[in-house]
Amino acid sequence: MASRARVRAPELIGKGGWLNTGGNDLTLTDLRGRIVILDFWTFCCVNCLHVLDELRELEERHRDSVVIIGVHSPKFVHEADHQAVVDAVERYGVEHPVLDDPELATWKQYAVRAWPTLVVIDPEGYVVAQHAGEGHAHAIEALVEELIAEHGAKGTLRRGDGPYVPPEPVATDLRFPGKAVRLPGGTFLVSDTTRHQLVELGADGEEVLRRIGSGERGLGPDSFNEPQGLALLPDGTVAVADTVNHAVRVFDPATGTLETVAGTGKQWWQGSPTAGPAREVDLSSPWDLAWWQDRLWIAMAGVHQIWAYDPADGTVAVAAGTTNEGLVDGPAAEAWFAQPSGLAAAGDRLWIADSETSAVRWIERAADDAADGYVVRTAVGTGLFDFGHRDGAAEQALLQHPLGVTALPDGSVAVADTYNHALRRYDPASGEVTTLATDLREPSAAVLADDDIVVVESARHRLTRLRLPEEAVRVESVAHRTQRAATDIAPGTLRLDVVFQAPAGQKLDTRYGPSTRLLVSATPPELLADGAGAGTDLARDLVLADGASEGVLHVSAMAASCDDAPDVEYPACHVHQQDWGVPVRITRDGAARLGLVLAGLDAE
DSSP: OOOOOOEEOOOOOOTTEEESBTTOOOOTTTTTTSEEEEEEEOTTOHHHHHHHHHHHHHHHHTTTTEEEEEEEOOSSGGGGOHHHHHHHHHHTTOOSOEEEOTTOHHHHHTTOOSSSEEEEEOTTSEEEEEEESBOOHHHHHHHHHHHHHHHHHHTOOOOSOOSOBOOOOOOOSOSSOOOEEEOTTSOEEEEEGGGTEEEEEOTTSOSEEEEESOSSBOOSTTOBSSEEEEEEOTTSOEEEEEGGGTEEEEEOTTTOOEEEEEOOSSBOOTTSOSEEEGGGSOBOOEEEEEEETTEEEEEEGGGTEEEEEETTTTEEEEEEOOSOBSOBOEEGGGOBBSOEEEEEEETTEEEEEEGGGTEEEEEEEOTTOOTTOEEEEEEEOOOSSEEEEBOEETTTOBOSSOOEEEEOTTSOEEEEEGGGTEEEEEETTTTEEEEEEOOOSSEEEEEEETTEEEEEEGGGTEEEEEEOOSSOBOOOOEEEEOOOOOEEEOSSEEEEEEEEOOOTTEEEOOTTSOOEEEEEEEESGGGEEEOOEEESOSEEEEEEOTTOOEEEEEEEEEEEEEEOOTTOSSOOEEEEEEEEEEEEEEOTTSBSEEEEEEEEOOOO
């Protein structure tokens, strides 16, 4: 067996303490003899949620020898709230111990730079691999098999039950509901996300009339997998964003039938088709839906895009976004989004809650009204790192990870400002942002009901009816910036190295050209004098602008590896990808090299 680099793993520390352990604190000494996989995640991050799903099968298969530890490392202020972490662990069905690390202590000890990051620790307590981003489950599975064989032979592998202790179930009618729609008869259909069901509630928003779905994860005629968005279609049926199934379903309230109309059940990866027969094209975490301009529009949170399904010909296609994560307006094909999670159709505009940029944006037809000529514009929000709760003129107003938008009768838009626990309002006529209600626990959507607005209070597991207020609520303004330690770099030329080591038994797939991609940009753009843009080499020299002092480097990397099997015509291939936002500070004594690990270990 080839030798591998080993680094002693730092201890696991976090001010928030441990979850899913029955009240016990864990140390690496307690875990000695087991293969430990640290999953650095934060619950706002859809890529982190993808990794949770990627790990489920590995976790079940190797439960007697592998211990997965979730290290929750917050991006937003709300995510540092311990109860919010407790809620998220239940909401997303996390069935392993979780360390709540609100001050990023363990994150810093392991030199983590991105969500999600996986770190593998061998049974003797040494770090043997690190992987950033998604798509690494197959590589980790192969490494786990190697470690089991190696340490089984050495006698250093200890099998047995792991430290996971499930929490006690809680009896409520809904459990972390996601979205809701009002049916023509006045009842409400709600996506009961954590229980993998739809629930029809009476006109009072409380009485349970029926449940749709078995409650077990699946893509069958009677199952969902963490459904979210709902949209009433012209024929009275309801489209469902079946998020973790990567599919769009249609439920008929009259007959109770459930049909898949888009998606294959597999997650979309770079290089997959972006248009075609809807049942043959992969999707990625569809989060919300809206019927607009005779098509069903899809907030494709998993790839930072907006797609559209055309029921007339049964096709689906990308409508806006490049898959790059950020806030860039302009022609739809060139725009950047960041985890769009809410949609609302209103006349000639499709409103969007762009959660990771804490923004409200919209799509409309371009001025020349060309066929499918759409443009993207931003009403509220500035980018990935600034957020808060501040009312006033839209250009300086702040939100915190909104998940829902609702078109109001007067032409304004209500915003489910999820991490501020508030219902906000943006008025295009005045350009002002106000607060309509506070003390809502993680509101994720809202729906109109006559003169009221019914809010999906996700973390209180209920619908809450509010009278639409005429006066705004006054709140104390607060602004935040994502808090991560800046990396000190030297002025001049910075060597950027994205480290990628193909998994054992695989190699980079170069049969059809370069199998790697690197995209670099900066905030502010003036930080870089040279080196921004796209390329195929995972190493690049970046030239920092004279006089620049600080900023954020945005790095997006992708690598495709395939089984190293010359006798197989079509070997199995896998895509590894990650986006980094690296805060940097330019100092005379800073480093001249920035190493980012996509897969493997950085030897320098």
